[in-house]
Amino acid sequence: MLFPDAPQPWIDLSTGINPHPYPLFELPATAFSRLPEPGRNRELAAVAASAYGAASSSNVVPAPGTQILLPRVASLVAAGRAMVLGPTYAEHRRAAAIAGHMVEETDDFDRLADADLAIIVNPNNPDGRVVAREDLLALAETLRSRGGLLIVDEAFMDVGPLAESLAGDVAGGGIVVLKSFGKFFGLAGIRLGFAIASPGIAASLDDQLGPWAVAGPALEIGIHALTDKHWQETMRARLAGEAQRLDALLAGHDIPVMGGTSLFRYVQMPGAGALFSVLGGHGILARNFVERPDRLRFGLPANENEWDRLSEALAAWRSGARKRRMRK
Template identity: 70%
Template structure:
């Protein structure tokens, strides 16, 4: 599927409560926002040193963050890690590492990759076959995929990277959800080979999306090129402090992975009670595919429960995890209301 010039225009994403209020003006407030894949159980907040706000960030602190991130993600060393204020700002910069040519995105997936590649001057198209990506100058894979959780094996990605590298191309693997994915499929440890950029998001798994922190893992020359573009002080002091502490906290991470797995299983069971099939996802979000996805989105929205819907895929929804018990109860009540209304409609048709 070829993408038009409109690919450069930003599209709607989850997490916009202002848009939710406009869509559902009479919904009870506050919304239970399940439209993102952000962990509702955030890393514990702590008191920042005053210097994190009053002074410009020290280069040594940035290097410490890179080292901790390399250890956490499995990159060869700190020299293979470029830290940035969120992965979003990295997308067009990474796409610009290759001269404008043909960019192929394994889809359907997160729309911002196609937009960023178009901004960088590439002719962008979406493909559904991994092998088709070998024809690209710039190939982009989200792994695990957003929104369906599809995972491409490390072996297949390394073969693809080799094919691209042989002709001066680049493979970009967005591992934003690999914190809860199969770590053996990560390419973080392979970036030293060249021709590979792995993106890692901090805010999703650690539940601190507003902090704006992300990483590009690659060979040392590519990392140096990206850091030159950023210039000094690209990562704010508070993000440095949280990144260093949270990425080094392996105990919290292991406990959180278990908790998220339990929550995802609980959400699947709740959907199953009301006949809603879960077709995939990760433990941070569930992927729903059903004929009446639009009806479910609207019915829950009217009750203050916001899911992620997709204008180009009307039979698909993505549901994040509720956090507090009150949010679980509101979701259950909203699903019961939708189910009752569906039963009433079926009886009317039967008459």
């Protein structure tokens, strides 16, 4: 067990989930006592289409999270060569392998044009990299010309440059866009996500999921939250301000921020491992990367107490680093 003597409660900054979740409300009893009505699922699809910029509800497949969609979407093309633009989630490689593809991760965007299946997270996790919409459309056309498929995971596009989304560009086929509800709305536990695709692909995916794929409470929360434009706009502004605050706090301790989104910040530095350990000793969990030991990712603190504890832990790390330099 890491850091068994760390003070409680833990502050978990290892995720990219909004620490200020959408406020829960009283759900109708039927959301729990009855199977979900097909009409309610169609309503959620329509609401999601409007929220995400898809042409119509026929382009949208609600699902119990994007995790369950990934291998199904990867199976839309015959098993062949899959390439994932990395570094990014390991789960995308696993899903493509489940679908029978030979999978390779690359940091070279141009190499994706040689794949049968190309997977891009946009904006990327963990570094916040954004690939321009025009470049994605050109790649999709290349893949489509020989029966290939482009998957774009837009899990963090709610806090990204919305103009770069491909949600409105799926009509011609060859593109599937994935949307995660839980990250921006801070409700990962309800398990809700969407595939956005041409009507034919969307219908195929919907058939695979079958009836009642999305639970009644998730349907109600999704419809309510996705239509709440005021909350979304206010939250985007709040998160942007808190990301700037985190950048300033890290910079004040000589910790360079290299990228990220307004839900997480990405750090690259020689002493990342030592910083991770000091934070852990103070009961604060950042996201470290075994394969990239000089990188860390920080989520946002949830309240002033967490901000204060993070500040104190960073001050302790900086003091210890200064003492180590003086002893050399």
